[in-house]
Amino acid sequence: MKVEVRLLLLLASLIISANAANYCDSSLCPSGQHIACGNNGKFGAQCPAGAKVVDLSGGNLPGYQQARRMGTVQWDDELAKIALLNAKRCFMAHDACRNIPRFTRSGQNIALSSTKGMPNQLRKHLIEAIQNWFLEYKDGNMNIMNSFRDPKVVGHFTVMVSDRLVKVGCGTVRFTKNGRDTLLTTCNYSTTNILNKPVYKTGTAASGCTSGKNPTYKNLCSVNEPINPNAI
Template sequence: IIKFGTMKFVLLIWLATIIKCNEGKRWKDCYPRSCKGERHTLCEYQEFQRGPECNSVITNIVTDEEKQEILDTHNTLRSKVARGLETRGSPGPQPGGVLKALKWDKMLARIAQTWANQCLLMHDPCRDVKRFSVGQNVGYTGNKTRFFDKLSVLITNWYDEVVDFPNYMVKNYQSTEFPVIGHYTAIVWGNTTKVGCGLVRHFTKSSMYRTHLVCNYGPRGNWVDDPVYQTNNE
């Protein structure tokens, strides 16, 4: 009995040590220095935890086909700008420049899906990873009759903010509350090389068919006073 009790006591100490170490690791991961004291999304929510705004979820998985659609749409739009084919702007046209093709990032997608599962039309406070700071676009479509399947249209809606983007700001980005241009610049930021997105299709409390999309970008863009991308004239 004494031996059993001793073994049990030692086991409890061992488990307590492991828990303490894990808590130390979680603290570091949950509060990255770059997030300035904000709690990380993966620590704030369980990966498959749905928020109270997520009523009647039909699907919250990005399929391989949708993943390819997301990548193709982003890279088609980036290529258009890189080749100097975007004529819109305030003023336009947008100068051609150096924009590499984006690649899918599983960790960015995991964080994006965790946030998408909350069905909130806002940015999460902290989503950075050890490799880099992470930017984000959030949006949704909804109607009374059916789910909107074309994610490319939603992404293009973000991009269409280019109509209000002044071409001279490519060399020196400035944040503006109105007009909104940050979704466009997040998509075409030159130093961004990775994207990962999360998706929820659900019925809202007002019986709307809603498609909710969150895309995370790394390294993040929209740095004030930095160039959006390197132009061909540089």
């Protein structure tokens, strides 16, 4: 499989502010409460004093076929804002709901690292998080790509290479707990894994692109490709 996914982890301070979207709208979350509903953006009760927000491609994978219509992944500020709310709880767990009006099936990956006796390096933390998610491909195969299952084994990887994925936004916080310097990063995606549905459709790389290829990443469609992240 030739896949080029550009995850732009922009290391910028993310400020929670009022937004036109009504995250308490029940249509966004058929079950469970939205992470942003009634959330004032403050750190959660489990966060220790001093917790703070951190300012913040391609390859051949053995055993995988090419994706015929893989979109270019771009940064999304609203996804980042919602992801930061998850991270600001200061514990590693998926929230019940993170959908937004544009992306009604939003996926999520979370990574935590901690060190004792020396500062936790942000760059190393982010690189290792993405690498560890992607390395789950070793536990997958084309059977899973053609009809998704086993989310606990390869789910971090598969959401990153979904052909419905076009946007990502991440938030990172740093805090000290039990004497350990801890970094917690949450990334929200414009789509998620859907059981028994293909992760991506196979074929010659970029052969299914209707808007042309990305001029830099030849195995991806252009940023103008009309991909519906909410499709099933």
